[in-house]
Amino acid sequence: MNDLTPPPPALGCRTSPVLKQRGQREVFCGLTGIIWLHRKIQDAFFLVVGSRTCAHLLQSAAGVMIFAEPRFGTAILEEGDLAGLNDAHKELDREVARLLARRPDIRQLFLVGSCPSEVIKLDLSRAAERLTIEFAPKVRVLEYSGSGIETTFTQGEDACLASMVPVLPESDARELLVVGALPDVVEDQMLGLLEAMGIGPVRVLPARNIDAEMGIGANTVFALTQPFLSDTHAALERRGARHIQAPFPLGEEGTTAWLWAVASEFGVDRALFDSVTESPRRRARQAVAAAAQTLTGKTVFFFPDSQLEIPLARFLARECGMIPLEVGSPYIHDALHGPDLDLLPANDFGGPQISEGQDVDLQLDRCRAARPDLTVCGLGLANPLEAEGLSTKWAIELVFTPVHFYEQAGDLAALFARPLRRKDILKHGESTSDPLFAEARA
Numbered sequence: 001m002n003d004l005t006p007p008p009p010a011l012g013c014r015t016s017p018v019l020k021q022r023g024q025r026e027v028f029c030g031l032t033g034i035i036w037l038h039r040k041i042q043d044a045f046f047l048v049v050g051s052r053t054c055a056h057l058l059q060s061a062a063g064v065m066i067f068a069e070p071r072f073g074t075a076i077l078e079e080g081d082l083a084g085l086n087d088a089h090k091e092l093d094r095e096v097a098r099l100l101a102r103r104p105d106i107r108q109l110f111l112v113g114s115c116p117s118e119v120i121k122l123d124l125s126r127a128a129e130r131l132t133i134e135f136a137p138k139v140r141v142l143e144y145s146g147s148g149i150e151t152t153f154t155q156g157e158d159a160c161l162a163s164m165v166p167v168l169p170e171s172d173a174r175e176l177l178v179v180g181a182l183p184d185v186v187e188d189q190m191l192g193l194l195e196a197m198g199i200g201p202v203r204v205l206p207a208r209n210i211d212a213e214m215g216i217g218a219n220t221v222f223a224l225t226q227p228f229l230s231d232t233h234a235a236l237e238r239r240g241a242r243h244i245q246a247p248f249p250l251g252e253e254g255t256t257a258w259l260w261a262v263a264s265e266f267g268v269d270r271a272l273f274d275s276v277t278e279s280p281r282r283r284a285r286q287a288v289a290a291a292a293q294t295l296t297g298k299t300v301f302f303f304p305d306s307q308l309e310i311p312l313a314r315f316l317a318r319e320c321g322m323i324p325l326e327v328g329s330p331y332i333h334d335a336l337h338g339p340d341l342d343l344l345p346a347n348d349f350g351g352p353q354i355s356e357g358q359d360v361d362l363q364l365d366r367c368r369a370a371r372p373d374l375t376v377c378g379l380g381l382a383n384p385l386e387a388e389g390l391s392t393k394w395a396i397e398l399v400f401t402p403v404h405f406y407e408q409a410g411d412l413a414a415l416f417a418r419p420l421r422r423k424d425i426l427k428h429g430e431s432t433s434d435p436l437f438a439e440a441r442a
């Protein structure tokens with residue numbers, strides 16, 4: 001990059017041995033993605049075909065976000081529905097017809113599968129085809145699985161986006177597709193930076209509505225903003241589109257590297273790139289530096305949850321001075337995670353240990369032995385670890401909070417600094433006048 005960018009480490013982690021484990025795991029299922037996807041895709045409705053458990057998960061996860069006409073719901077299949085699959089299909093058709101009659105604003109309907117055996121036996125792809133024919137062209141019906149047997153919580157978004165790729169129209173145009181659901185404000189910042197470099201037309205997947213969708217073909221190039229989109233990546237490549245490999249746009253360095261990979265693809269002049277990015281880079285560095293004071297020299301241990309773990313570890317190591325001890329990810333995909341692993345420095349302790357998958361008890365043992373300053377994990381593990389005196393950060397918060405690109409880099413660092421400051425307060429009392437302590441108490 002240029003003089004503002006630190007060189008890559010002498011030894012990165014791309015070729016480090018990976019500890020692969022398969023056992024009991026502690027993660028939310030893919031239905032969780034509906035919580036952010038229903039806000040992003042404004043003409044969509046997510047109909048979960050599931051049990052009362054699925055309905056409860058959605059209601060409690062989305063509790064604060066439910067408004068008059070939510071864009072998700074659950075068609076509950078009871079044990080008795082197993083008596084006849086034909087009846088279950090008819091009941092689903094009736095449910096969909098009722099919903100679409102009541103909600104003419106719905107242009108895309110996602111049937112979302114779940115784990116109960118009665119749902120697994122139901123052929124949702126056949127149902128989606130049948131319903132697409134019935135309601136075309138006004139409504140497009142797609143299906144994907146959010147089942148906890150098949151998906152971790154961010155894989156729901158991957159499955160949803162992958163289901164959209166085959167139905168996008170064919171196009172020969174040379175276009176950039178940016179893939180991954182970002183909060184609108186963050187997406188607009190990203191589009192503004194690309195536009196200032198003269199890159200366009202730029203489309204995003206998921207689009208905010210069906211009319212904004214683009215065609216796809218051999219001249220499409222795409223960049224991912226989320227590291228959990230491996231099925232979508234494969235679906236786009238099957239359509240002939242080409243992936244621009246880059247570190248993920250988390251932190252100042254990741255954002256600059258991501259933007260530069262896209263800019264290089266479109267032949268953007270280095271001087272123009274620097275003039276567009278210089279101010280936001282400086283702001284991001286300053287904001288990160290404020291939180292990094294708390295983080296420098298501290299150790300961090302990642303349990304596998306969101307698949308954001310590798311780019312986050314890279315950010316914390318290189319921009320915040322933290323020492324990752326173990327970086328666990330549910331899945332590691334070289335085309336997606338390789339560029340971040342290249343930048344993640346191997347440290348003097350022979351680590352970090354890169355691990356894929358989970359056997360939760362064994363991993364808890366490793367975490368307890370390592371006694372990290374900060375543990376990033378799911379809600380279910382956080383409380384017991386806190387009770388044992390370890391500071392924790394909930395992985396799910398990192399998915400719900402805007403953290404991508406320059407203007408969010410400081411907030412991202414602060415998310416990790418907060419639990420450490422809170423612990424400091426508990427240890428040393430609240431006598432400090434540091435305003436950041438007031439923030440940590442909030």
Ligand code: SF4
Nearest residue numbers: 029054114115147148
């Ligand atoms: S794990 Fe399965 S049953 Fe439980 S909420 Fe998720 S999809 Fe429904």
